[in-house]
Amino acid sequence: MASNYLDRETYPYSEFFGVEILEANENTAEGRFRAREEFTDMLGHMTGGAYASLADAIGGAAARATGDKYVTQNCSLQFYQSTEPCDEVLIAKATVRHRGSRTCIVAVELQHQDGTVVCDGQFSYSKI
Numbered sequence: 001m002a003s004n005y006l007d008r009e010t011y012p013y014s015e016f017f018g019v020e021i022l023e024a025n026e027n028t029a030e031g032r033f034r035a036r037e038e039f040t041d042m043l044g045h046m047t048g049g050a051y052a053s054l055a056d057a058i059g060g061a062a063a064r065a066t067g068d069k070y071v072t073q074n075c076s077l078q079f080y081q082s083t084e085p086c087d088e089v090l091i092a093k094a095t096v097r098h099r100g101s102r103t104c105i106v107a108v109e110l111q112h113q114d115g116t117v118v119c120d121g122q123f124s125y126s127k128i
Helices: 004-008 012-017 048-064
Strands: 020-024 028-034 070-079 089-099 103-111 117-127
Touching (some): 020 048, 028 048, 048 070, 048 089, 048 103
Antiparallel strands (some): 028 089
């Protein structure tokens, strides 16, 4: 779903990391990331930092979809499943749980293409 919001949403870190924002509106966002060997640990699995970067990028897209500017204030992730970079695509889905005058709370879930939940968590964003 293309929108004016997505047309102006550019962040060098997310672009470097390969995060693709597919959809973003005032209540939800969805995106994806192709797992790559550059983001693995010593066992060949995606690092927690890779999961967190994807989750934060998509959660932030949902927060900012109204046109307001937000920065990440806090996050908490629970990890359930590892990901190996054998052309696995991680899909992130974000849902705004609360949008106040100064903060936005977003729940994010990451999945493999087959629907297996990899991790989930909550991010809080502060309006600037």
